Amino acid sequence: MARPGPPLARLAWRVLRYGRTEQLAYRLPDWTVLFAQVHAAPDGTANLTAIIHYLFWVWDKTTRQVTGQVLHSVMDAQQAEALMRSYGETLIERGHRRGLKQGLAQGVLRILAARGLLVDEQARQRILTCTDMATLDTWFDRALTATTLSEVWGEPTQQ
Structure with missing residues (x-):
């Protein structure tokens, strides 16, 4: 079921809807086009960062792997790794404090x-x-x- 509205709103709705379910890892690849549309927008990297931050709170190992694959398909590998690493470092720093x-x-x-x-x-x-x-x-x-x-x-x- 497609949700109307800008790509960021549609992606956010899906991530929030399935974010705490076992279905999230299986549905993420279906949203690759939305990830790409969000990334292409003027504030795309910042918006994807917010989505990834949420996913860090709810994901398991499978979801982490699938998220990495989706990000690698919509941006170059260096950007994808930097995006995932930046939030990982934030979590490490928070744990350190x-x-x-x-x-x-x-x-x-x-x-x-x-x-x-x-x-x-x-x-x-x-x-x-x-x-x-x-x-x-x-x-x-x-x-x-x-x-x-x-x-x-x-x-x-x-x-």
Whole structure:
């Protein structure tokens, strides 16, 4: 069933419709013409990048292989590889940052434990769920010399 509208809208509709189904890998080759039309448009590479980014979130090994084949059929090999690699690198970088944050949070907890500070579950969750690297860095530095959790948080001590 053909959907009316510009090629990008038709391709996006199909990718979204089948993106989380087992049928996606089997249907992708049928959309090669749409991929080519999207690529030929003025913002084609940017639009294909958005589609590929979505596919990275939902695809399995088969879908990845078929997507690579479709891209290679609508653009030169160097462009196709660059497009797939650029988003792969983005995912790796995101995972690297997430790993650094988790490692830093674990480090804060280990320092506090080594210093003999009691870390209740609420404080533990506050540290583990923090996603701001600057805050985690600050807590890490403060944990090295803190004698209370309030000092780690940077809260004034009550007298």
